[in-house]
Amino acid sequence: MWAVGDAYARYMGRWSRPVAEGFVAWLGCGDGLRWLDVGCGTGALTAVVAARCRPSTVVALDRSAAFLASARATVAAPVSWVTADALALPVRDQACDAVVSGLALNFLSTPGAAVAEATRAVRPGGQVAAYVWDYAEGMTLLRRFWDAAVSVDPSAAALDEGHRFPHCRPAELRTLWTGAGLDDVEVVPIEVPTVFADFTDMWEPFLGGQGPAPDYVAALAPAARDRLCAALRGAVAARPDGPIALTARAWAVRGRRP
Numbered sequence: 001m002w003a004v005g006d007a008y009a010r011y012m013g014r015w016s017r018p019v020a021e022g023f024v025a026w027l028g029c030g031d032g033l034r035w036l037d038v039g040c041g042t043g044a045l046t047a048v049v050a051a052r053c054r055p056s057t058v059v060a061l062d063r064s065a066a067f068l069a070s071a072r073a074t075v076a077a078p079v080s081w082v083t084a085d086a087l088a089l090p091v092r093d094q095a096c097d098a099v100v101s102g103l104a105l106n107f108l109s110t111p112g113a114a115v116a117e118a119t120r121a122v123r124p125g126g127q128v129a130a131y132v133w134d135y136a137e138g139m140t141l142l143r144r145f146w147d148a149a150v151s152v153d154p155s156a157a158a159l160d161e162g163h164r165f166p167h168c169r170p171a172e173l174r175t176l177w178t179g180a181g182l183d184d185v186e187v188v189p190i191e192v193p194t195v196f197a198d199f200t201d202m203w204e205p206f207l208g209g210q211g212p213a214p215d216y217v218a219a220l221a222p223a224a225r226d227r228l229c230a231a232l233r234g235a236v237a238a239r240p241d242g243p244i245a246l247t248a249r250a251w252a253v254r255g256r257r258p
């Protein structure tokens, strides 16, 4: 699923970046810290950390070598890009001041183990923090998409990220962080505008195969894809070919290693 960096950047990376700006401002990073970005993908969060935090070091890792190649090509700052798994971070115990992650938690097979592993990597007093889309409600692009998909194909409900991904609500995130032994756990919403030039600007990225919704579209026969496209257009487009203004809410969570 995670293989074409440009297609991902157009589909979701363009919205992850402004959330990353709000997230990093909320973290309130000091100068000279050692950062680790887990599941960095095409580098949306990594770029913001590098640009805003005056880091001492930034390590960014992902399992997708293709996404890392895309990140390397677009993020000019000095970053160590590493192909690795979130469940086996290639760093010593307590080697980092901050371990962060953008939009990746729900794609990990065992999110609890990943948060424990991030906690291992951070020094006492350091932060473990992440953000995830509010798939169930506030990420309106995906909400409208899955609602349209279910309206034309009820079986799509089983694939709806709002149902499938448990870690997209404040209570679940808080439980995950406290379960890893982190203190001072906080969860806040971060909302950004998602404005599309027109319906094509919204629809075409769903054809790029880089995420659960695009994967679902790719598996449809042409007639079913056309029905879904028409249902989504009907749900979001007030005027043909006019701009479409939605909002995207993420939940951000942070905690401190005791």
Ligand SMILES: C[S@@+](CC[C@H](N)C(=O)[O-])C[C@H]1O[C@@H](n2cnc3c(N)ncnc32)[C@H](O)[C@@H]1O
Binding pocket: 002, 012, 013, 016, 038, 039, 040, 041, 042, 043, 044, 045, 061, 062, 063, 064, 067, 084, 085, 086, 087, 101, 102, 103, 104, 107, 108, 109
């Ligand atoms: C939705 S993308 C988020 C990318 C980026 N952080 C952003 O905000 O745009 C999820 C990323 O998690 C990565 N990923 C999934 N499972 C992983 C794992 N077990 N270890 C490391 N990365 C993983 C994928 O390769 C993908 O790049």
